[in-house]
Amino acid sequence: MAGLSLAALLGAAGHPVTVYEAGDLGGKLYKLHLVGLDFSTGPSLFTFPGVWRRYLAALSEADHLDLRPLPGGLGLHHTPYGALPLPLPPEHPLFAEWQRYVARVQPLRPHVETLLTIPPRLTDPVFLRASAALGRVIGPHLSAERWIAAQRFSPPLAHALRTHALNAGLSPQDAPALYALLPALIADEVSRPAGGMGALRSELVRFCLDRKVVLRARTPVLAVDAARAEVQLRRQHERHALLVSALDPARLAELRGQPVRSGRRRTVSGLAIYAVTAQPCDLPATSILPPSDFGVFRQALRAAALPPDTLALVHAEGRQRAVLLTVPATGQPLSPDHPWVRGQVGRVERSLGSAPLLDLAEATAFLGPDHYARxxxxxxxxxxxxxxxxxxxxxxxxxxxxxxxxxxxxTAVHPGGGIPAILGGALIVSRLLRERQA
Structure with a gap:
């Protein structure tokens, strides 16, 4: 997605651009077909739509995504202290506490898109103002856990907010404080394209084709020679004026023949379960089951072990259900018959009061850490x-x-998380390249 996003911007600037993709275009985001129904893999929520609008403005394109609010916003959070919808409605007993949280974060709101879309330069007064706003909100509390603890929220709200630290791919103790602020920043703008998240991929491909970008799907790059700006493919070498990698930095180092540092801690991986049921699901659009104990969860992740219980994100629409489980990034396959997987799915079924997901589904598909490692x-x-x-x-x-x-x-370079980081990072690199050529 990052490669497509940047390719369209560079093509619009008049550069001849070629995109090499080892698999299908779009990376993690593509359409999965099950018994006549389509699932969009990859990011499941569209947040910070202002970043998308900035991206469209850079291309002089109209918005055809038809973004629609997701019913229930960020979803129903099933904490150990009870279920909590975010955002909290006015009639909820904790609404005043939610308002206090939103008011605490509000000063950052006008600056978030700036932080996502401009280079982090200490010589730029715009970046300095936005960074100062972030600093005033988080204060001395650098981690999500420390910031939440300092606010003295009630246990249900604190537990729900800790859950969103996992948008960084880390436990609350290890995630930046910014991620504890996310619910206040995005709860009112959580959306999804009318045609599903795959519509974003289709738009990016269209933007590229309209700007004469050459798209070479299923064309893996086997080696990179940075000095010659050359890539090695299966049958030939291709030389360019400039190379831009949308790969993970560790994978890029391998392709360059450089040593890769081993033993580094990793962000989490996931197990995605897509299912079609015989009857429509009577469930909220989004349900979230956080780990019951984030300390135990963190210890398991650091040991690359499966936690006793994990974050489960459940999306339901009609006969379609998607269950996304957080797992350590081991690259190992996890089958639907694995006892841990069965246990986590059972936890979801009990918490939501739903029918058995795996046993009664008409069709299922699984994408695990081994898939994402590929x-x-x-x-x-x-x-x-x-x-x-x-x-x-x-x-x-x-x-x-x-x-x-x-x-x-x-996103491995600009870890804002998800679609905003993909689009924002493309805008940043496009600007930096333009400035170097000026």
Whole structure:
């Protein structure tokens, strides 16, 4: 997705562009067909639509995604202290507490899109203002866990907010404080394209084709020579004026013949279960089951072990259900018959009061850490390596420019998370390249 996003911008600037993709175009985001119904894999929520609008403006394109609010916003959070919808409605007993939380985060809201879409430069007054706004909101509390604890929220709300730290692919103790602020920043704008998340991929492909970008799907790059701006394919070498990698930095290092540091902590991976049921599901559009104990959960992830219970994100629409389970990034396959998988699915069924998911489904499909590892990240990790708190969020952990002829783009470089990071990172690299050529 990052490669397609940047390719369209570079094509619009008049550059001849070729995109090489080892598999199908779009990486993690594609359409999965089950008994006549389509599932969109990859990101399941569309957030920060203002970043999408900035991207469209850069291409002088109209918005044809037809974004529609997701019923129930961020969903019903099944915490150990009871179920909690986010955002909380006015009639909820904890609504005043939710308002206090939103008010605490509100000063950052006008600056979030800036942090997602401009280079992190200390010489840029716009970036400095946005970063200062973030600093005033988080104060001395660098991790999501420390920020939440400092606010003295009630246990149900605190547990629900901790859940969103996993948008960073990390436990609340290891995720930047920014991720504890996400529910207040996105709860009112959670949406999905009318045609499903796959519509975004289709739009990006169209933008590329309209700008004469050459799209070479199922064409894996086997080696990269940065000095010559050359890629090795199966049957030939191709030389270009400039290379931009949308791969995980560790995978890029392998292709360059460089040593890859072993033993680094990784962000989490996932197990995605897609199912079609005989009858429509009587469930909320989104249900979230956090780990019951984030400390135990963290210990398991750090040991690359399956936790006693994990984050489960459940989407339901008609006869379609998607259950996304957080797992350690080991790259190992997990089958539907694995006892741990059965146990986690059973937990979902009991918590939601739903019919058996695996036993009664008409059709199912599974995508596990082994699948995501084949897409190029270590162990199938969602955002690659885990970085210290001070190298996270707006202070990106990897450089965009590796040399005069080799650049990087994508969520492993700009870990804002999901679609906003993909589009924002493309806007950043496009701007930096434009400035170097000026």
């Amino acid at each position: 897409l190029g990240t270590p162990g199938g990790s969602i955002y690659g390596a885990a970085y210290p708190l001070w190298r996270a969020g707006p202070v990106h952990p990897q450089p965009y420019r590796l040399s005069d002829t080799l650049w990087q783009v994508g």
